[in-house]
Amino acid sequence: MDFITDSLPLYINGALYTLLITVGGCALAFVIAMSVGILGTLRSRVARAVASIYVEVFRGVAALVLMFWMFYAMPLVTGYLLDPVFAAILALGLNVGAYGAENVRGAIKAVPAAQYEATIALNFTPAQRLRSVILPQAWAQMLPTFGNLIIELMKGSAVVSLIAVSDLTFVGDQVRAFTGQTLAAYTAALVMYFLLAQVFLYFMRMAERSANRRLGREPLKAKKSTPAVAGAGGAA
Structure with a gap:
């Protein structure tokens, strides 16, 4: 119980940094x-x-090495030291953005050719x-693929x-070093990562349902029929 009360604020602070980097990296990606x-x-x-x-x-470069390059090597080239959080967001966003670009290109190419032909017939501009x-x-x-990429970026x-x-x-490492409770320290970190992943997945599922509903791919729920009144419409 003492472990939870003492370390919970540290894990919450760590979760906020993880959330900040994930959201920032996802926005850039x-x-x-x-x-x-x-x-x-x-x-x-x-x-x-x-x-x-x-x-x-960027798909062929390891995100970890890219992050090290931006944080440690870039100052040698530019003379400017990046903030570590910004360096992390930049490295992860650039790396995951390459995978996301292939997802976007493939999804656009998968739209039936008849749709393109219809827009041309209607004299639509390319935009x-x-x-x-x-x-x-x-x-x-x-x-769906974006959802997977978000979780991969968070991890x-x-x-x-x-x-x-x-x-x-980082918090898990520090708690383990100060308390000596390896199992509890890393289990708490695992649970926090899992909870964050569920939050992101929930919002992505909502976005998927909304997108499919706009395209008419999800049938509307049938309204409950009102039971007929006895004797109504009967033969005279």
Whole structure:
């Protein structure tokens, strides 16, 4: 009981750092994924080449090494030391954004060709096609993979403790070092990670249901029929 009361504030503080890095990394990854993913679907060879280079570079680089480079090596090049939290968000966002870009590109390409042809027949501009027809359908297909990427980013944020960010993993290490209770320290961290994951999954499921409902993919609940009144409509 003393372990819980003494260490709970530390774990809550660590969870807040983990949440901050996850949300910040997801926001950056989402912007990159949408921008690079759409670039990868354009007819321009230059645009597709830029998208392909970005995806191959950042998908092929370990997020941990990228974070170390930004925090330890970048100051040697630029003379500017990044805040550790910002370095973590940047590294995770750039890495996960590459995977998200492929998800976006694949979802857009999966929209039936007839939809493109219909927008052309209706004389839509490319921006109108994308905004009004293509993206709403592709969005529903992107969400399940985006949900997985969010959870992977949150779990990947555990490495930020290596650059002295006081996240959940860092707190677990500190509690174990000061109390000697290895089992309790890391079990508490596992539980906190699990709870955070459930929160993110809940919101992603809500977003998926909303997207599918807008596309008419979920049948509306049938209204309960009112029982007929006895004798009503009977033969005279």
